[in-house]
Amino acid sequence: MPNHSIPFRTIQEVHSAFESQKLSPVELTQEYLAAAKKSQLGAYLTLCDDLALQQARAAESLIQKFGRVPREEYPLLGIPMGIKDNLVMDGVRTTCASKMLENYVAPYTATCVSRLEKAGAVTLGKLNLDEFAMGGSNENSAFGPVRHPTHPDRVPGGSSGGSAASVKADLCFASLGSDTGGSIRLPASYCGVVGLKPTYGRISRLGLVAFASSLDQVGPFAKTVEDAALLMDVMSGHDPQDSTSIPQGRLNSFATTRTAPSWSQLRVGVPKEYFVGGLAPAVERSIQNSLNWFQKQGAELVPISLPHTQYAVSVYYVVAVSEASSNLARYDGIRFGMRPAGSEQAKDLNDFYRKSRSLFGPEVKRRIILGTFALSSGYSEAYFHRACQVRRKIVGDFTEAFTKVDLIIGPVAPTTAFKLGEKSSDPLTMYLNDIFTIPANLAGLPALSVPCGADEEGLPIGLHLMAAPFQEDRLISAAHAFQNGFELGKV
Amino acid sequence: MHPEFEAVIGLEVHCQLATESKIFCSCRARVPAEQSVGEMAVNLNTCPVCAGHPGTLPVLNQKVVEYAIQAGLATHSKINLKNRFARKNYFYPDLPKGYQISQFELPICENGWLNIETDAGQRRIQIQRIHMEEDAGKNVHMAGFSLVNLNRAGVPLIEIVSGPDMKTSEEAGAYLRALYAVVTYLGICDGNLQEGNFRCDANVSVMPKGSTRFGTRAEIKNVNSFRFVEKAIDYEIARQIEVVRSGGRVIQETRTYDSDKDITISMRSKEEAQDYRYFTEPDLIPLEIDEAWVQKIASNLPELPEQKKTRLISDLGLSPYDAGVLTGTKSLAEFFDRVVQILGGSALAKPAANWVTGEVSRLINEAGIEIHQSKIRPEHIADLVRLVHDQVLSSTGAKQVLALVWTSGDAVQVIVDREGLKQVSDVGALDPVIQKVIENNPKQAAEFRAGKDKLLGFFVGQVMKETGGKANPGLLGELVKKKLLG
Numbered sequence: 001m002p003n004h005s006i007p008f009r010t011i012q013e014v015h016s017a018f019e020s021q022k023l024s025p026v027e028l029t030q031e032y033l034a035a036a037k038k039s040q041l042g043a044y045l046t047l048c049d050d051l052a053l054q055q056a057r058a059a060e061s062l063i064q065k066f067g068r069v070p071r072e073e074y075p076l077l078g079i080p081m082g083i084k085d086n087l088v089m090d091g092v093r094t095t096c097a098s099k100m101l102e103n104y105v106a107p108y109t110a111t112c113v114s115r116l117e118k119a120g121a122v123t124l125g126k127l128n129l130d131e132f133a134m135g136g137s138n139e140n141s142a143f144g145p146v147r148h149p150t151h152p153d154r155v156p157g158g159s160s161g162g163s164a165a166s167v168k169a170d171l172c173f174a175s176l177g178s179d180t181g182g183s184i185r186l187p188a189s190y191c192g193v194v195g196l197k198p199t200y201g202r203i204s205r206l207g208l209v210a211f212a213s214s215l216d217q218v219g220p221f222a223k224t225v226e227d228a229a230l231l232m233d234v235m236s237g238h239d240p241q242d243s244t245s246i247p248q249g250r251l252n253s254f255a256t257t258r259t260a261p262s263w264s265q266l267r268v269g270v271p272k273e274y275f276v277g278g279l280a281p282a283v284e285r286s287i288q289n290s291l292n293w294f295q296k297q298g299a300e301l302v303p304i305s306l307p308h309t310q311y312a313v314s315v316y317y318v319v320a321v322s323e324a325s326s327n328l329a330r331y332d333g334i335r336f337g338m339r340p341a342g343s344e345q346a347k348d349l350n351d352f353y354r355k356s357r358s359l360f361g362p363e364v365k366r367r368i369i370l371g372t373f374a375l376s377s378g379y380s381e382a383y384f385h386r387a388c389q390v391r392r393k394i395v396g397d398f399t400e401a402f403t404k405v406d407l408i409i410g411p412v413a414p415t416t417a418f419k420l421g422e423k424s425s426d427p428l429t430m431y432l433n434d435i436f437t438i439p440a441n442l443a444g445l446p447a448l449s450v451p452c453g454a455d456e457e458g459l460p461i462g463l464h465l466m467a468a469p470f471q472e473d474r475l476i477s478a479a480h481a482f483q484n485g486f487e488l489g490k491v
Numbered sequence: 492m493h494p495e496f497e498a499v500i501g502l503e504v505h506c507q508l509a510t511e512s513k514i515f516c517s518c519r520a521r522v523p524a525e526q527s528v529g530e531m532a533v534n535l536n537t538c539p540v541c542a543g544h545p546g547t548l549p550v551l552n553q554k555v556v557e558y559a560i561q562a563g564l565a566t567h568s569k570i571n572l573k574n575r576f577a578r579k580n581y582f583y584p585d586l587p588k589g590y591q592i593s594q595f596e597l598p599i600c601e602n603g604w605l606n607i608e609t610d611a612g613q614r615r616i617q618i619q620r621i622h623m624e625e626d627a628g629k630n631v632h633m634a635g636f637s638l639v640n641l642n643r644a645g646v647p648l649i650e651i652v653s654g655p656d657m658k659t660s661e662e663a664g665a666y667l668r669a670l671y672a673v674v675t676y677l678g679i680c681d682g683n684l685q686e687g688n689f690r691c692d693a694n695v696s697v698m699p700k701g702s703t704r705f706g707t708r709a710e711i712k713n714v715n716s717f718r719f720v721e722k723a724i725d726y727e728i729a730r731q732i733e734v735v736r737s738g739g740r741v742i743q744e745t746r747t748y749d750s751d752k753d754i755t756i757s758m759r760s761k762e763e764a765q766d767y768r769y770f771t772e773p774d775l776i777p778l779e780i781d782e783a784w785v786q787k788i789a790s791n792l793p794e795l796p797e798q799k800k801t802r803l804i805s806d807l808g809l810s811p812y813d814a815g816v817l818t819g820t821k822s823l824a825e826f827f828d829r830v831v832q833i834l835g836g837s838a839l840a841k842p843a844a845n846w847v848t849g850e851v852s853r854l855i856n857e858a859g860i861e862i863h864q865s866k867i868r869p870e871h872i873a874d875l876v877r878l879v880h881d882q883v884l885s886s887t888g889a890k891q892v893l894a895l896v897w898t899s900g901d902a903v904q905v906i907v908d909r910e911g912l913k914q915v916s917d918v919g920a921l922d923p924v925i926q927k928v929i930e931n932n933p934k935q936a937a938e939f940r941a942g943k944d945k946l947l948g949f950f951v952g953q954v955m956k957e958t959g960g961k962a963n964p965g966l967l968g969e970l971v972k973k974k975l976l977g
Contacts, residue, residue: 087546094545094546101545104545106545205546206548208546212773241550243549244776323770323773329589330587330589335587335639336543336544336587375580376766380770
């Protein structure tokens with residue numbers, strides 16, 4: 001399946017190949033662009049051939065000039081990457097997989113993307129997603145679904161389906177996604193790649209088209225934890241243009257992957273609420289095997305309780321949709337968004353809105369309507385404000401738990417990737433799929449998914465690691481050791 | 492007002508802050524002095540943030556917070572050291588994000604007050620809250636279509652909400668003028684009423700006299716002249732009383748004031764009212780203000796209208812009325828201070844005050860401008876006061892000089908010389924003129940000598956006419972009398 005002559009696992013390996021002149025950035029970029037064009041997965045919405053080749057040529061001349069890869073200044077030099085199409089790039093179309101923004105070209109670049117570019121990365125193009133990042137299967141894209149990279153009749157997970165599938169299928173070396181309720185970790189788990197959602201505030205949200213502002217975070221997809229760490233180091237750090245970005249946010253996580261964790265001091269929390277029924281047997285076995293591995297390294301497994309877990313999905317689907325109803329108000333066909341045929345003949349302003357707002361897909365409409373209701377006068381106390389109160393209880397669960405443990409480990413999702421169309425008629429079942437990923441967003445915690453097995457059909461299973469806020473290093477160090485030490489295999 | 496009713500009035504003032512940049516981005520918030528808003532190219536003063544581009548985020552302008560704190564301190568309000576922003580959601584073409592970033596549950600200032608002065612005496616008006624928010628853009632309606640100009644989108648405002656404490660349009664007007672004086676003294680608002688720098692929504696209701704239960708209120712939106720606010724309130728009170736007296740019920744609604752017809756017109760009823768769906772703005776962290784900063788701002792506050800008024804009364808012996816007019820706007824107060832300074836102290840302060848509150852105020856009010864926008868400089872008034880005091884100019888002559896200063900801006904002495912307005916107090920010069928007038932009017936002279944004293948005025952008038960109004964009137968009476976009887 002890899003289309004490339006030389007298989008690489010990490011960015012370091014690619015850089016070695018550049019230095020030994022086995023491969024040039026331009027060749028690599030051309031290979032990826034060709035693969036992306038040939039692919040039937042539906043992962044890309046826009047390819048930036050000219051920009052990518054220009055960046056690759058710049059990388060090539062830097063390598064020639066220095067006689068090596070200047071990693072200190074350009075840690076991502078010549079690495080072809082894909083960008084989820086809800087992150088804006090100056091002069092490039094950003095659609096959010098919505099008819100509404102089909103022709104929107106942003107006049108600026110997201111901070112995370114410009115930091116990648118500054119580190120030498122090659123941006124191949126924009127990746128498919130659920131419309132406005134709303135969904136868990138990538139079936140909600142207005143431009144068609146993304147297919148699972150190894151099982152094309154199945155979903156890749158969502159909403160960052162294009163970001164996960166493209167890394168697994170070697171349509172880019174690494175990618176960016178966004179995670180509001182699990183949108184990085186779920187597709188990472190389904191596709192068998194590493195996906196990391198940082199602490200809220202770790203990576204600037206400037207240029208991330210908002211879905212739910214208090215939950216959204218940008219994060220990396222990669223084949224390995226160490227590459228994800230490298231991307232985190234590049235993207236993290238304060239951005240004066242995002243008031244919610246934390247002041248001293250710059251990570252140096254890649255370095256932590258160079259030394260082994262002190263296992264005897266590691267306390268791993270196992271929440272009982274994450275192992276109650278509903279877990280597919282293969283998933284449960286893989287998680288258990290992984291926990292056993294941690295124990296074997298010397299870590300202490302600590303049974304813990306996160307008592308408000310059962311409310312997380314309800315709280316999330318009130319808070320997220322409420323914020324979304326406000327964030328998506330600007331797509332009305334006046335300043336932003338398309339004007340459908342007939343809108344010029346609108347009787348009045350309300351009629352105009354009725355016409356223009358009809359361009360959203362059904363899931364987006366559903367969430368806007370739910371959110372508008374949850375915030376409206378007479379109901380906001382019972383819904384939005386109550387949800388905010390329970391959210392604080394969920395935060396409290398984690399604060400309490402992290403006094404006893406260093407990491408919390410459990411499943412990312414109850415099952416492996418399901419079939420296209422299997423759940424799309426039942427939004428509620430789809431929402432419940434997010435049960436294990438949502439709490440980290442509500443509490444602002446860093447969390448990642450790292451492959452830990454596969455089911456009988458070879459569908460990947462992800463292990464979910466969560467840490468206390470700002471403890472990405474701890475998360476990365478343990479996950480890196482796990483990925484290198486744990487033998488993946490069919491159960 | 493009908494004797495059986497009383498009115499309850501509360502005012503919400505939107506005051507545009509005179510910061511250099513907008514509230515959440517670095518676009519310009521003020522039009523440079525040499526430019527007018529109309530000349531500014533449409534939608535040029537925008538950036539991705541204030542145009543609401545997808546993915547953009549607000550960053551709070553610290554100067555806005557500083558100005559809001561100044562407004563709070565000057566109105567004796569409590570400064571909430573922890574406050575936060577909220578989103579006010581509504582659809583309108585001039586609102587690019589589909590919501591306005593404002594403050595709702597925790598505004599920056601609460602529980603202040605302002606004293607007002609009316610013919611009925613002094614009253615204290617409560618200020619419930621002051622909050623920060625962004626302005627919207629502007630819709631421009633053309634034939635068959637509308638355009639949106641976002642130059643103003645994101646310009647910082649504070650909204651100042653009074654208690655329902657005023658009973659008459661006069662009190663409402665006094666409150667507005669007092670508040671206007673405060674924000675312009677602080678320099679936090681340019682105070683240009685035509686540009687909408689200081690605009691007002693008035694909540695008006697009526698109830699039977701002595702009642703404690705307020706009637707249903709109507710809100711009159713966006714009036715930007717003090718006089719119009721007063722007239723709109725008067726109309727609205729009369730309208731509501733008429734509704735109640737004829738057995739109807741006042742409905743809760745939003746109304747607009749039509750200044751041409753001097754009436755208020757219904758815009759939308761409560762049923763059509765917006766549900767703003769306020770919630771905490773997730774893109775901005777709660778604002779935590781350092782108390783030491785507040786103290787620093789407090790210690791640097793300039794002299795405020797009330798303090799200045801007290802000083803004018805006690806130090807210069809001015810009447811409360813004159814002191815009130817002189818401190819009504821910052822520019823007038825500064826102008827008067829300078830006149831007194833040039834005159835070298837309090838000795839001529841009273842006549843100077845008369846000039847500034849009288850002729851000068853009349854001229855600028857008629858022109859609808861502020862004193863610093865006119866050609867009159869403090870030196871002009873100081874010169875006039877001194878020349879009148881020294882009897883070089885008659886008061887009539889001085890008024891003529893002022894009218895010429897108004898149009899030309901020339902120095903007083905230049906105008907007096909050029910126009911020959913110098914008062915004639917020279918007996919030798921006046922004597923032949925008086926002689927001539929008496930000779931020309933023998934009949935009247937005889938009657939005067941026979942005891943008809945009233946005719947003195949006739950002779951003085953005739954001499955004045957002959958001298959082109961330049962004769963010193965005080966001196967002239969004596970001279971004419973002496974000549975006729977002597």
